[in-house]
Amino acid sequence: MPEGPSILILKEQLASFKGKKITEANGNSKIDFKRLQNLKIKDLKSWGKHFLICFENFFLRVHLLMFGTYRINEKKESEPRLSMRFKAGEINFYTCNIQLIEGNPHEIYDWEVDIMSEEWNPKKAEKKLKTLKKNKICDALLDQDLFSGVGNIIKNEVLFRTKIHPESDVTEIPSKKIKELVKETQNYSWDFYNWKKKSELKKHWQIYKKKRCPRCDIESTIAWLGKGKRLSCYCENCQILYI
């Protein structure tokens, strides 16, 4: 379920709970729920795939991982990891990783690497990419220290849009092309965001899980590439391998 754009949507859906007091908190995660009792939510933030619920001197980090879900003002059958009730309404998170972290998010997170942030800094991404050695672009795009919020769908679609083969060596890609890639990562992420809000994300997939290349109509290639052996869908014909 979650890549960066989906987490931003989550944040927006919960915006009305900002400033509201938690009347009761519980769940089957291992955090100390007593800490949350009677506290007002100070702020809601997202950083890439991290959703942050901020209080005075600490915050909760919710990571939906692969299968995480949530419900607003309703429940699922299963036990929530984290359930927060308010005078009016409730929020429930399932199958996710919850951490209670002391301090302020700004001490930990750099929003310049968050693809959905207003502070997103493409120059920084380009610079960081240049420091990589012996890295394939399919791994670099999923590196959350470079492109916080990029997931496997964004990776595949961006590489298709920019006509770069996923196994290209980052250092061999011309800087003009790198610039285009970084720009397109942000572009596609916002397309993702808009399509997701209209529940029509899949409709716009060009290469991800598609049988044929929409440009040259040849059969697309499916492989599990990179360090994480993540699903890669691409066109051998029009995506250039820089080696």
Added chain:
DNA sequence: TATAATGTTTGAAC
């Protein structure tokens, strides 16, 4: 029904 999928961390093995 078995499989694989929008993810990440951990610790063993090399």
Added chain:
DNA sequence: AGTTCAAACATTAT
């Protein structure tokens, strides 16, 4: 010491 790998965690659609 650095890397690579599998396992672990879970859920749902095909």
